Amino acid sequence: MTGATRYTIAELVEKTGIPATTIHHYRNAGLLPPPERVAANRFRYSERHVQALRLIRVLRDRRRLPLPTIRDVLPELLASGDEEAFHTETWEAALTGRAEVPDATRERIVAAAVDLFAARGYGDVAVSDVAAQAGTAKGSVYRHFESKEALFAAAVESVVAGVVGGVRAAADRAGGQLDPPAAMLALVMSARPGFMLLLELTAGSLRGQPGHRELADGALACFVDGVGPVLTGPGTPRERAVALIVQLARETMRAVLGAG
Numbered sequence: 001m002t003g004a005t006r007y008t009i010a011e012l013v014e015k016t017g018i019p020a021t022t023i024h025h026y027r028n029a030g031l032l033p034p035p036e037r038v039a040a041n042r043f044r045y046s047e048r049h050v051q052a053l054r055l056i057r058v059l060r061d062r063r064r065l066p067l068p069t070i071r072d073v074l075p076e077l078l079a080s081g082d083e084e085a086f087h088t089e090t091w092e093a094a095l096t097g098r099a100e101v102p103d104a105t106r107e108r109i110v111a112a113a114v115d116l117f118a119a120r121g122y123g124d125v126a127v128s129d130v131a132a133q134a135g136t137a138k139g140s141v142y143r144h145f146e147s148k149e150a151l152f153a154a155a156v157e158s159v160v161a162g163v164v165g166g167v168r169a170a171a172d173r174a175g176g177q178l179d180p181p182a183a184m185l186a187l188v189m190s191a192r193p194g195f196m197l198l199l200e201l202t203a204g205s206l207r208g209q210p211g212h213r214e215l216a217d218g219a220l221a222c223f224v225d226g227v228g229p230v231l232t233g234p235g236t237p238r239e240r241a242v243a244l245i246v247q248l249a250r251e252t253m254r255a256v257l258g259a260g
Contacts, residue, residue: 004046004047005046005047006036006044006045006046007044007045007046007049007050008042008044008045009023009043009045011045012045012049012050012053013172015050016050016053016054016057018053018057019168019169019172019173020172021165021168021169021172022169023053026053026056026067029067029071030071031052031056031067031070031071031074032049032052032053033046033048033049033052033078035049048078051078052074052078055070055074055077055078056070056074059073066104066107068104069104105134105136105140105144106144108134108135108136109130109131109134109136109140109141109144109145109151110151110154110155110158111134111158112130112131112133112134113125113130113151113152113154113155114155114158114159114193114194114197115133116129116130116133117152117155117197117200118194118195118196118197118200119196121200121203122152122200122204122209125148126148127141127142127148127151130151149210149211152215153211153215155194155197156197156198156201156215156219157219157222158194159191159193159194159197159198160198160219160222160223161222162190162193162194163187163190163191163194163223163227164190164222164223164226164227165190166186166187166189166190166191167183167186167187167190167226167227167230168226168227168230170182170183170185170186170190171186171230176230177230177231177232178230178231178232179232179233180231180232180233180243180244180247183227183230183231183244184244184247184248184251187227187244187248188248191248198219201215201216201219202216220245223241223245224237224238224241224242227241227244228240228241231244
C-alpha cells in the first residue's frame with residue numbers, strides 16, 4: 001500500500017457509510033482483504049477495501065446473497081476491475097453454477113423459526129412447521145439442528161444478535177455512544193421483530209421448560225456484554241445495560257396495564 005491513499009477505520013466508515021462494527025465483522029469473517037497493521041489493534045485500509053465494502057452492500061441489498069456466498073465470489077469480482085465489478089453481468093457470471101450454500105438454508109430456517117416461535121409459542125410449533133415455513137424439507141432442518149430445542153436456541157441467539165447489532169449500529173451513527181433515551185429507542189426498534197420470542201423465552205424459563213433458564217442467562221450475558229460498553233450514564237457498563245432492560249420491562253408493563 002506504499003504510496004496509495006490509506007484510511008483509518010473512522011475514515012473508512014465516513015467514506016462507505018458502513019458502521020465500524022460491521023466492518024470489523026466482515027474483516028473477521030474473511031470477506032475483506034487483509035488491512036495493513038500499524039499497531040496492535042490499529043489498521044490502515046485502502047481503496048480496495050472501499051470497493052469491497054461497496055460491493056458487499058450491493059450484493060446484500062440487491063441480490064440478498066448470504067455472506068458465505070459473497071465471500072466466495074468477492075475476490076473474482078474485485079479482480080474484474082473497478083467499473084466491471086459493479087455490472088450485473090459480472091455478478092451473474094461469477095454466480096453461475098454455484099449451488100445455494102448450506103449457510104443460506106440455515107438462515108432461512110432460523111428466520112422461519114423466529115417467526116413461528118414468536119407467533120405461536122414454543123409448545124405449539126413443530127419442526128415440520130418450521131420446515132414448511134422455510135420452504136425446505138424436514139430432514140434439512142435436522143441436518144442443521146439436532147432437535148427442536150437446538151432450533152429454538154438458534155432463533156433466540158439470532159434475535160439477541162440482531163438487538164445487540166441494532167443498538168451498536170445506532171451508537172456508531174451517534175458517534176460511539178448512546179444516552180439512555182436514545183438507547184431505549186434503539187433497543188425498542190431493534191427488539192421489535194423478535195420481542196414476542198424473547199417473551200416466550202422468559203415465560204419458558206419461569207415455567208421451568210428444560211434448557212430455557214440457561215438459554216435466558218446466556219442471552220442476557222450476550223446483551224449485557226455487547227450493549228453495555230456503548231451506553232452512557234452512571235455505573236459500570238454491565239449496570240447500565242441491566243438498567244436499560246429494567247426500563248424496557250417497566251415501559252412494557254405500563255403499556256399493558258396502564259400508566260397507573
